[in-house]
Amino acid sequence: MSEEREHVAARLRDALATDRRVGEIELELEVDPSEVVVRGTVPTEERRQAIAEVLADAAPDLRLRNEVTVASHREPRDEEALP
Numbered sequence: 001m002s003e004e005r006e007h008v009a010a011r012l013r014d015a016l017a018t019d020r021r022v023g024e025i026e027l028e029l030e031v032d033p034s035e036v037v038v039r040g041t042v043p044t045e046e047r048r049q050a051i052a053e054v055l056a057d058a059a060p061d062l063r064l065r066n067e068v069t070v071a072s073h074r075e076p077r078d079e080e081a082l083p
Contacts, residue, residue, distance in 0.1 A: 005031045008059065012036060015058040021050035027068065037065045045070050 009031045017025045027040035
């Protein structure tokens with residue numbers, strides 16, 4: 001990754017980590033001259049959407065590809081017996 005792309009990626013990671021709506025540091029970012037790709041898993045669709053908003057604000061000149069997935073949380077069907 002070029003120095004300029006590394007700088008952009010660092011700026012975007014900082015924006016994601018410090019924005020109160022997101023607070024994410026465990027996301028993967030790929031930056032090229034025209035696009036940023038973000039990947040990872042978050043607990044809610046609202047958080048996924050907030051990530052897109054933060055990145056769009058922080059890098060309005062780059063196209064965003066949001067590949068973040070929302071973790072599905074389902075209640076267990078059976079009770080788990082503890083020893």
